[in-house]
Structure formats: C-alpha cells, structure tokens
Amino acid sequence: MDQSQPVADGVPFEQEYRVFSRSWGAEYTAAGEVRFRLWAPAVETVSLRLADELVPMMPTGAGWFELLVNNLAPGTPYAFILPDGMAVPDPAGRGLESDVHGSSVLVDPTAYRWRHGAWSGRPWSEAVIYELHVGTFTEEGTFEAAAKKLAVLADLGITMIELMPVAAFGGARGWGYDGVLLYTPHPAYGTPDDMKSFIDTAHGLGLMVMLDVVYNHFGIDGNYLDVYAPAFFLGEGTPWGPRPDVSQDATRDFMIENALYWIEEFALDGLRLDAADQIEQDKESVQFTEDLALRVRQMFPERHVHLVVEDNRNITRLHERAEDNSTPLYDGVWNDGYHHLVHAWATAEHCGHYRAFSTNFWPRIAKTLATGFALQGERADGKGDELLGEPSGHLPPVTFVNFLQNHDQVGNRGRGERLWSLIEEDLGERLLTMLLLAPQIPLLFMGDEFRSKGRFFFFRDYPEALRETDPEERLQQARDFGTDDMSTDEIRDPNAPATFATSKLQWEEAETETGRAARAAFRALLEKRRRHLMPLLENVGGDVGHVLLAEDGRLAIDWQLGEFRWQLRGNFGESRITLPPTHGKTVHVHPPSAEADIRDLSEFPPGSLIVVCG
Known part of the structure; x- marks a missing residue:
C-alpha cells in the first residue's frame, strides 16, 4: 500500500x-x-x-x-x-x-522527507494491536531493524504497532518506563529520523503506530530537572522516581506539548498513557488527562488519532461517547480485569493481583466480554470494602483493549515465562480465538503470533549507586504476578546484560513447524476478523452484549452489532454439553471436526467453540 x-x-x-x-x-x-x-x-x-x-x-x-x-x-x-x-x-x-x-x-525537525505524508490513519474499530519493545524485538534492537519486520506483521493482519516507551532513559537498556528526556528518542534505538522512518514504513504497509508515554513519574538516572526546577515535581515521589506536579503551568505545558509533539512531528497515530490513574492533579482544576485529550482532538481533527489509557479505577468518564458516537476524549482502556480472570482460570494461579479474580470465573469472564470491566461497582477479595469500578455496558465494546498477556504480566513474573509455557496448546488456541474474534480491541505481545515460549524479563541499566540492594521487592512483584513459589535466589539481576540478552525475541521459533502452524492459524483468525467482524464495529454503540449462559466452562454470549448478531459459544469444560443455538453463517469452529455436532445438534464436545454471524 x-x-x-x-x-x-x-x-x-x-x-x-x-x-x-x-x-x-x-x-x-x-x-x-x-x-x-x-x-x-x-x-x-x-x-x-x-x-x-x-x-x-x-x-x-x-x-x-x-x-x-x-x-x-x-x-x-x-x-x-x-x-x-x-x-x-x-x-x-x-x-x-x-x-x-x-x-x-540540535535537530531540524523538517529534515526528514516523509514517503507517505498523505497518511491519515485508520479507524479505531480496525485496531489489532501488537505491543513491542524496540530493544528486544530484534537482535540489533534498533528502529531500523524493527522496520524490516513490519511487512511480516502486516501480512499476518496486525493493524497497529504499540511501541513501549522510547523516551531517553539512563543507561543503554531498559523497559523505558523510567524516561527522563521525554522528547528524545532513546539513542540506543537510533536517531529521531530513524524513528520517523520506522513509522513511515509502517504507514506504507497500512499499519498504525501508537506510542506508550509515561506522565505519572520521571526516572531517577539522568533526571536533572529537580536540580533547577524542583517545583516541576510533587514533594512525595514514587519508588521509580518523582511525580510531576501538573497543577504547575510549566509542568502541564511540558507534558501536554510532549503528547502533541509526538503525534505531530512523528506522525504517530496515537498514544497510550501509562498508569493514568497515578497522575497527581488538583481535583478543583480541569483534569490533566481530560485536558490532554481535548488538546489532541482540537489539534488533529482531520486525522485518525487514538488515545488509550491504562487506568485501574475502571471508570467510564474518560470514554463516554458523544451523541453521534464520536470520541471526545479516549478511545480505549487497557482491560486488566479480562486478563486477570482468564489467566487465573487457565493457569490456576490465584495469588497477588489474581486473588481478586480467583472465583466465579465464567460469569465474570462473560461479563467482561459482554459489558466491559470485570469490576463494575463491587467489592473484590483482598481489596477491602471499597466498591470498585463503574457500570460499563453502555460503552461500545471497542472501548476495551483485551489481551492474554503484555510486557507487565510476562516480565514481572520473575521467571519471565509467557502464557504459552504455562498452558496446553489447544487451550491456548481457544483463548486466542476468543480474544481475536470478540468485538473488543485485541492486543498481542510480541511473539504471540507464533506463541513464543522465549523468556522476557524486567531489565535496566542503572549505575551501581542506584541499584537495588534487596531482591525482596522484585520477589514480591513476582508473587503478585502469579509466581508464588520463587525464592530470592531465583531473582535475576535486572542490571545484568544477560537478563536483557535473554529477553530478545527468538525469531527462530517462528520458523519451526510449531511456529509456522501457529502463524498460519493466527493469520486465518485475523482474516476472519477483518472480513466478518471489523465492518460491524465501524460505528458500534453500547448496550450490545448479552450473556445467555456462563457457568462451569459453558459460555454463550451474543452481541447485537447493528443488523447482525455476533454469537460466541464455547465449551471449556471436560464433558459433552448443549448450549443455546446459533443462527446465521459460521465464521469459525474449533476444532473443525466439531462443526457437524454443533450446528446440527447444538452439542459441544469438550474444548470446542463456534463463532456465528447472523
């Protein structure tokens, strides 16, 4: 293209x-x-x-x-x-x-010659997001090397690349969530023009590019702002670094102009705000996250620019749609609850973050698929008596970005295992099918397309004086993400070069027999999403999801998408069962051999599911 x-x-x-x-x-x-x-x-x-x-x-x-x-x-x-x-x-x-x-x-921002300068983006409803870390996506760890892989992703059906943060940070390697120079692409990845060329290449292939930005804290190594402008920050910081005081005009302008800068000068198609619920702001003033979105919408009315938040509050005010179903503020929100429920059920890991999601799985999984958040004004085990979340069924399903894993859930486990190492292959295929053929926006972590089992760890490159002396903090984090049987002896040194090297995506896995089969299945699912589901999501509204049955691994959900009813039926149990019938054209059946029993008898063998559009 x-x-x-x-x-x-x-x-x-x-x-x-x-x-x-x-x-x-x-x-x-x-x-x-x-x-x-x-x-x-x-x-x-x-x-x-x-x-x-x-x-x-x-x-x-x-x-x-x-x-x-x-x-x-x-x-x-x-x-x-x-x-x-x-x-x-x-x-x-x-x-x-x-x-x-x-x-x-000094950098001349007009020096780069855009090859695809007429690109104006794609609708949010077409997003299939692929999260990658530039430093570990390829062996070289550069924008230039990553650009050479984009054609492969576009061919599979990926439509949006989400870059983990690239703002310059201390040292050569790191996740990027400790950036200190928010306008500067990290030098180890390449020059600003190298980053523009990566984005330009993506646009030529029909791929959108979203950037993960961190406005809730600055990093520690290389942060000199607090020397000459301590008022830039709040008095109370975080374990990861100081918190910007966005009630200060100079600070607020710095952050909001940063968002506009990335979108304009780098022709980005959107931003994902990391931990937006942790951005401290004056409750009496216009909220920073709202102000940022309003400025973006005002400045880029002719482009498809998409804004997403990570926000554990499960609130809806950032995502309400206008009367014409347009998006005044944020297109989407990372839906951690969906991940936590599916992970806790599939792996039987019920500690840490998964404790609150370790019971009543199928009614709650069905609720997230039908109406959005897992917590919608209710108490959760281990989280006290506070009512968490807000009703969200009135929002379009494309508001919610669902995933089976991302950098957090893999890298913070301690051992760095991906989901594909923790569950059986057939279950993985069913969960991936449910992710890719549900009306929510799917997000994949790099390597999911060939179900990589390579490790991905937390890594960084801090000077000796800033390194942790006690691994207990990392051990607790590993337990919070499900690895409750680790000891301190197993905790990898995040500063060791080997930790970073081991986290490189192992592309040779994609060329194995298993990897090729996984990619073929992945491509086929995304082609079905493109042909049958994406057209129905273009202007989808809210209140469209309906749970017909959800108990003991039996799942039946319908979504009314305009004139068409999108239907999912699945048997995640171990016995042959019947489920509410479907009507219309079969989009996908797993396994293919089960189609006759399902369509003719409404009988589902163990491990079978069907998606129908009627």
Whole structure:
C-alpha cells in the first residue's frame, strides 16, 4: 500500500505542518535563528554552552530563561550551564550527543522527507494491536531493524504497532518506563529520523503506530530537572522516581506539548498513557488527562488519532461517547480485569493481583466480554470494602483493549515465562480465538503470533549507586504476578546484560513447524476478523452484549452489532454439553471436526467453540 503524497522539489506538500511549536526546548524560527527556552525557577542565572562558548540566557519572568542564536547548524551540541557550573541536557531536546548525562544536539525537525505524508490513519474499530519493545524485538534492537519486520506483521493482519516507551532513559537498556528526556528518542534505538522512518514504513504497509508515554513519574538516572526546577515535581515521589506536579503551568505545558509533539512531528497515530490513574492533579482544576485529550482532538481533527489509557479505577468518564458516537476524549482502556480472570482460570494461579479474580470465573469472564470491566461497582477479595469500578455496558465494546498477556504480566513474573509455557496448546488456541474474534480491541505481545515460549524479563541499566540492594521487592512483584513459589535466589539481576540478552525475541521459533502452524492459524483468525467482524464495529454503540449462559466452562454470549448478531459459544469444560443455538453463517469452529455436532445438534464436545454471524 503506497499512500505517498505528491512531492515538489523533494519535499511533501504538507511537510511544514510536521513541526509543532513548543514552550520548552530549542526551536528553529522562521528567520533561521534558534530560540532556546528553559524553565529554571530555582536558580538566578542560566548560560548556554555552544561548543566552547558560554552565552548568558535572558530571564523573561516566572522562572523562564530564553536566548536567540544565529547560524547554528543541525547537529550542534549544546547544554545549559547552572550557576555552580553543572552542565545539564535540554529536558525537551530532540536529540543527544551520547547519553542522558551529556549534551543535547540540535535537530531540524523538517529534515526528514516523509514517503507517505498523505497518511491519515485508520479507524479505531480496525485496531489489532501488537505491543513491542524496540530493544528486544530484534537482535540489533534498533528502529531500523524493527522496520524490516513490519511487512511480516502486516501480512499476518496486525493493524497497529504499540511501541513501549522510547523516551531517553539512563543507561543503554531498559523497559523505558523510567524516561527522563521525554522528547528524545532513546539513542540506543537510533536517531529521531530513524524513528520517523520506522513509522513511515509502517504507514506504507497500512499499519498504525501508537506510542506508550509515561506522565505519572520521571526516572531517577539522568533526571536533572529537580536540580533547577524542583517545583516541576510533587514533594512525595514514587519508588521509580518523582511525580510531576501538573497543577504547575510549566509542568502541564511540558507534558501536554510532549503528547502533541509526538503525534505531530512523528506522525504517530496515537498514544497510550501509562498508569493514568497515578497522575497527581488538583481535583478543583480541569483534569490533566481530560485536558490532554481535548488538546489532541482540537489539534488533529482531520486525522485518525487514538488515545488509550491504562487506568485501574475502571471508570467510564474518560470514554463516554458523544451523541453521534464520536470520541471526545479516549478511545480505549487497557482491560486488566479480562486478563486477570482468564489467566487465573487457565493457569490456576490465584495469588497477588489474581486473588481478586480467583472465583466465579465464567460469569465474570462473560461479563467482561459482554459489558466491559470485570469490576463494575463491587467489592473484590483482598481489596477491602471499597466498591470498585463503574457500570460499563453502555460503552461500545471497542472501548476495551483485551489481551492474554503484555510486557507487565510476562516480565514481572520473575521467571519471565509467557502464557504459552504455562498452558496446553489447544487451550491456548481457544483463548486466542476468543480474544481475536470478540468485538473488543485485541492486543498481542510480541511473539504471540507464533506463541513464543522465549523468556522476557524486567531489565535496566542503572549505575551501581542506584541499584537495588534487596531482591525482596522484585520477589514480591513476582508473587503478585502469579509466581508464588520463587525464592530470592531465583531473582535475576535486572542490571545484568544477560537478563536483557535473554529477553530478545527468538525469531527462530517462528520458523519451526510449531511456529509456522501457529502463524498460519493466527493469520486465518485475523482474516476472519477483518472480513466478518471489523465492518460491524465501524460505528458500534453500547448496550450490545448479552450473556445467555456462563457457568462451569459453558459460555454463550451474543452481541447485537447493528443488523447482525455476533454469537460466541464455547465449551471449556471436560464433558459433552448443549448450549443455546446459533443462527446465521459460521465464521469459525474449533476444532473443525466439531462443526457437524454443533450446528446440527447444538452439542459441544469438550474444548470446542463456534463463532456465528447472523
């Protein structure tokens, strides 16, 4: 698919609109100057270092310092110099000379020539999300190497890539959730233009690209903001780093402009906000998450731009639809409850996060499939007397992003096992079928397409002084994610290079007989989703799911999708059973040999399921 735009003198016609003007950082002006801006309310003076020259910056009030400089070429290193002589990188810089402790470099955001500049995205209803970590997706661990794998994913039926955070962090390797330079792609992955080329390549293949962003905390290693702008953060931090105070105008602008910057300059198709429920904000003011979404919707009315939150509160106000069923704020929410219920049932792991989801499985699994959240205003075991969640059945099913695993549930287990190592192959096929052929938006973790059994661990690259001295914290986290039989001796050192190396996706698994069969089955399921289900989701509303039966592994759910009824029937038990009949065209049967019994007799052998559209 080539959606390239007409080119004049080698520059796509809309190239000029790829630059977003920001409050912070270094920007080329229309006159060819570079304007440098820094908010440093805790110091009286700031200088700019260019090569070996120090130039005082002008205070402009409210803690801001500014300077205009002529004749600076892209690639010029620069740093801000504090009164005590400390040199710090630009917190809103686009590039780095080496790492987060060194100088920033000037980047011309118009230098990249977009090959598919006319791309405007795809509807949210067409999303099939594939989460990947750039550093471990390929052996090279770069944007360039990852781009070479995109055609394979597009051929399978994936429609959206979700990148784990790429904002620059301390060290060479890490998950990315400890970023400190939120505007700078991590240097180990490549340059800003390398990231743009990755996204450009994806668009040429019809793939959307979403970026995971972290606004609830900053990392520890390489965070210099708290030296010259401690007011940027709240007094009480987190175990992972300080929390931004988004009630401060300068902080709020920094974060919201960061979201606009990624979407505009990198032509991203959306953002996923990590732990949005942990973003501290003044309850009397406009909520930060709402403000961010409103700004995005206002700035990009002509593009399909999708916003998703991770939010454990199970609330609905961020996802309510307008009268015309459009999305004023957030398209979707990661639906942890669906994962927890399915995982707890399939693996019999009932400790930690799964404790509250370890009983009454099938009525609750059916409720998530029919109406969204697992917790909709009820108490949960191990979570006290508080009523958790809100009724969500009135929301469209595409509001909920369902998954069988993601980086959290794999990497935090301690042993790094994927679901495919914990359950039988046939059960895995049934669970994958239910995920991919239900009306919710499915999310896969890299390697799911060939049911990789390779390990994926928590890893990072902290200096010695910042490393954990007690593995008990990691052990408790492993137990929270189901691994309750581990000892401290088994906990891998997250800073060890071998932990990172072992987490690389093992592409050779895809070429085994088992891997090829898994990919063929995966492709066939996504083709059925594309042909039969996606057209019904284009403008789907709420209150469409209905549970007919859900007990002891017997599952019968209908969704009224416009004029068509989408029907799922499954026998996850060990005995032959009958289930409510279906009417219409068979979309999928597992196993194929069961179709006659199911359609003619409504009798389901153990381990069978059917999807029908009528």
